[in-house]
Amino acid sequence: MTDRTTWTASPFVSEIAPITASDDEIRRHLADAEIQPLLPALAYATGDMSLLRDDLVPDPLMLNLPGGGFTDEQAATARALALDVLIRFRDGGCVPAPVPSDDDVLRIMRFAVGGTDVAAYLPLLEEELAHRGEDRRAPTWHKDDVAPDVDFRVVVVGAGMSGLLAAHRLAQAGVDHVIVEKNDDVGGTWYENGYPGCRVDNPNHNFSYSFAQRHDWPFHYSTQPVLQRYFADCADVFGLRPHIRFGTEVVSATWSEEDQRWAVVVRGAEGDEETLTAQAVVSAVGQLNRPNYPDIPGLGTFAGPAFHSSRWRDDVDLTGKRVAVIGTGASAMQLIPEIAPAVGELLVFQRTPAWMVPTPDYHEPVPEGLTWLYNHVPAYSEFNRFCIFWKMGDGTLANVTVDPDWDVPGSVNAMNSMVQLLFTEYLKQEFADRPDLLEVAVPDYPPGAKRMIRDNGVWAAALKRDNVRLLTGGIREITPTGIVTADGTAHDVDVVIYGTGFTASKFLTPMTVTGRDGVDLHEHWQGEARAYLGVTIPGFPNLFCLYGPNTNIVINGSIIYFSECGVRYILGLLGMLLDSGKRSLDVREGVHDAFNAAVDAENARMAWGVSSVNSWYKNASGRVSQNWPFTLLEYWQRTQAPDPGDYELSG
Numbered sequence: 001m002t003d004r005t006t007w008t009a010s011p012f013v014s015e016i017a018p019i020t021a022s023d024d025e026i027r028r029h030l031a032d033a034e035i036q037p038l039l040p041a042l043a044y045a046t047g048d049m050s051l052l053r054d055d056l057v058p059d060p061l062m063l064n065l066p067g068g069g070f071t072d073e074q075a076a077t078a079r080a081l082a083l084d085v086l087i088r089f090r091d092g093g094c095v096p097a098p099v100p101s102d103d104d105v106l107r108i109m110r111f112a113v114g115g116t117d118v119a120a121y122l123p124l125l126e127e128e129l130a131h132r133g134e135d136r137r138a139p140t141w142h143k144d145d146v147a148p149d150v151d152f153r154v155v156v157v158g159a160g161m162s163g164l165l166a167a168h169r170l171a172q173a174g175v176d177h178v179i180v181e182k183n184d185d186v187g188g189t190w191y192e193n194g195y196p197g198c199r200v201d202n203p204n205h206n207f208s209y210s211f212a213q214r215h216d217w218p219f220h221y222s223t224q225p226v227l228q229r230y231f232a233d234c235a236d237v238f239g240l241r242p243h244i245r246f247g248t249e250v251v252s253a254t255w256s257e258e259d260q261r262w263a264v265v266v267r268g269a270e271g272d273e274e275t276l277t278a279q280a281v282v283s284a285v286g287q288l289n290r291p292n293y294p295d296i297p298g299l300g301t302f303a304g305p306a307f308h309s310s311r312w313r314d315d316v317d318l319t320g321k322r323v324a325v326i327g328t329g330a331s332a333m334q335l336i337p338e339i340a341p342a343v344g345e346l347l348v349f350q351r352t353p354a355w356m357v358p359t360p361d362y363h364e365p366v367p368e369g370l371t372w373l374y375n376h377v378p379a380y381s382e383f384n385r386f387c388i389f390w391k392m393g394d395g396t397l398a399n400v401t402v403d404p405d406w407d408v409p410g411s412v413n414a415m416n417s418m419v420q421l422l423f424t425e426y427l428k429q430e431f432a433d434r435p436d437l438l439e440v441a442v443p444d445y446p447p448g449a450k451r452m453i454r455d456n457g458v459w460a461a462a463l464k465r466d467n468v469r470l471l472t473g474g475i476r477e478i479t480p481t482g483i484v485t486a487d488g489t490a491h492d493v494d495v496v497i498y499g500t501g502f503t504a505s506k507f508l509t510p511m512t513v514t515g516r517d518g519v520d521l522h523e524h525w526q527g528e529a530r531a532y533l534g535v536t537i538p539g540f541p542n543l544f545c546l547y548g549p550n551t552n553i554v555i556n557g558s559i560i561y562f563s564e565c566g567v568r569y570i571l572g573l574l575g576m577l578l579d580s581g582k583r584s585l586d587v588r589e590g591v592h593d594a595f596n597a598a599v600d601a602e603n604a605r606m607a608w609g610v611s612s613v614n615s616w617y618k619n620a621s622g623r624v625s626q627n628w629p630f631t632l633l634e635y636w637q638r639t640q641a642p643d644p645g646d647y648e649l650s651g
């Protein structure tokens with residue numbers, strides 16, 4: 001195949017601007033700096049490796065603490081050094097040093113992460129950081145070169161983050177495609193979850209496409225409307241909208257061995273059905289798109305407004321009302337502090353408490369000085385992204401890996417136990433004046449067994465309000481007037497809100513998908529969704545999943561990373577297929593099974609695998625069907641390019 005790589009910089013980031021600020025202004029901006037990426041970025045930009053001083057190396061165990069674990073003295077020294085360098089850089093005409101050698105880049109990265117050897121990560125990071133302004137994950141082939149005369153069309157199901165990404169890459173490779181989206185706009189998760197307080201819990205500088213970075217995120221953890229705008233802007237600047245059929249749901253997809261293509265039945269808003277044909281289907285339907293309602297007797301009998309957090313009803317005015325929120329998962333813990341001040345009475349029904357990660361800047365805007373640094377200091381934004389990638393990614397995986405010799409209840413290894421102590425201490429402080437709440441606020445399972453929730457104090461403040469009551473005894477039934485708890489008490493309310501998550505492990509539902517020999521995907525899976533690398537399923541040729549089985553993370557990383565790796569892999573498979581002159585590819589069963597056995601074995605060694613606490617990571621039979629248990633590096637390595645031996649090509 002010819003290499004048609006096109007290097008493109010982010011459309012949202014202009015060139016680094018020359019520094020014209022005075023010394024005092026630079027000093028002021030530096031007061032807002034994130035310290036961890038500061039000296040690494042300056043070493044990169046100026047070539048001055050003496051900045052990487054031994055006394056300023058961060059402690060790798062403290063990176064996730066607020067401020068990165070630097071002492072005040074270290075932070076002040078780093079800022080003073082940076083001021084000096086930036087003044088010289090400005091006075092020298094803002095000319096960046098030549099791009100450092102790989103050895104130097106590695107030295108800089110190792111310093112940034114506190115000394116850990118990250119050599120294996122270098123090629124991954126070249127892509128992830130796009131630090132030379134290059135989109136290294138763009139397809140390296142174009143259909144015009146590979147198979148100009150072959151009729152080949154792809155149906156992408158869903159126009160959320162993953163579907164948009166797939167469409168962008170297909171367009172870059174010149175592959176004809178259509179995106180079918182049941183909603184009226186793009187964004188998926190970020191379109192649907194309009195509840196008060198919805199925001200990303202993974203900093204935007206990481207939760208964004210590697211090839212569409214922004215320096216002007218308004219918040220460290222932006223709100224839903226900001227994320228929705230971002231994905232809408234991506235759809236616009238990458239020209240994706242003309243390919244999207246909005247308000248149209250994919251009902252079924254059926255493989256025809258004779259025609260070597262899929263027949264995809266779609267239904268419009270009026271109920272009208274149509275069949276599209278395509279040589280390949282990419283499912284980008286998300287893991288968290290279909291609301292989950294609890295299995296409680298009387299569900300559906302409540303006479304007043306009752307709705308799921310992801311189906312927020314702006315027309316229901318909660319002011320002064322008696323409101324019940326069922327569940328205290330991620331969405332509920334975001335929305336409860338928002339609605340608590342306005343409602344008359346708020347009943348919060350908790351089954352299991354969550355571990356909370358103290359995050360003082362969770363709701364804070366990105367300070368002006370930090371944005372200035374992103375715009376004026378070469379590589380600062382990239383190193384910031386790298387630092388987040390590391391400390392919220394593979395840098396934390398060891399904390400949740402089971403040590404077989406560790407037998408302290410409630411934790412899985414020594415580090416995990418330290419985290420448990422730290423977070424317990426946080427809860428003790430937060431609920432110091434409310435022992436009744438503290439008693440039910442501290443989880444009895446290891447940190448990392450369930451999704452941890454970011455908190456800046458608003459959760460405890462909400463629960464402590466006079467108009468809020470936390471109920472932990474379980475629900476017996478829902479009645480037309482309210483909720484009856486297990487102790488038989490009837491709690492009458494005006495509105496019921498379900499913060500009960502999504503049917504995450506029911507992958508690709510409610511679509512009917514029929515593969516080779518008329519096999520129905522859901523009968524084949526029997527509730528046990530599995531795929532090779534989360535992407536391909538034996539017997540379902542030319543069907544590719546994004547955010548598929550076992551590509552979710554618990555404590556580490558962002559889903560965008562997984563989808564970028566997954567899309568690159570899919571494009572690799574399509575290139576391989578088109579280049580071969582064959583018409584279909586099917587993953588070999590043995591390859592798929594061996595992979596899944598390895599995934600299961602590794603998940604059993606993780607906090608979320610050993611703990612018996614209920615979580616959406618497990619399917620009805622208890623198998624961890626959601627999570628990737630290995631390093632982020634390993635997913636990147638395994639999805640970089642397909643191994644032709646893993647697939648059977650035919651047709």
Ligand SMILES: Cc1cc2nc3c(=O)[nH]c(=O)nc-3n(C[C@H](O)[C@H](O)[C@H](O)COP(=O)(O)OP(=O)(O)OC[C@H]3O[C@@H](n4cnc5c(N)ncnc54)[C@H](O)[C@@H]3O)c2cc1C
Nearest residue numbers: 158160161162182188189200201202249250285286558559
């Ligand atoms: C409240 C919330 C907060 C989150 N926060 C984070 C976070 O901080 N970090 C993180 O990494 N992840 C987070 N996630 C996970 C999030 O889902 C992913 O990060 C990401 O947005 C998923 O994108 P996606 O395109 O794969 O799926 P989705 O965003 O779910 O998009 C799927 C799309 O497919 C469409 N669709 C589904 N079925 C059909 C069909 N049959 N026919 C046509 N269209 C269909 C849907 O309408 C939707 O537009 C969060 C999820 C939720 C719900």
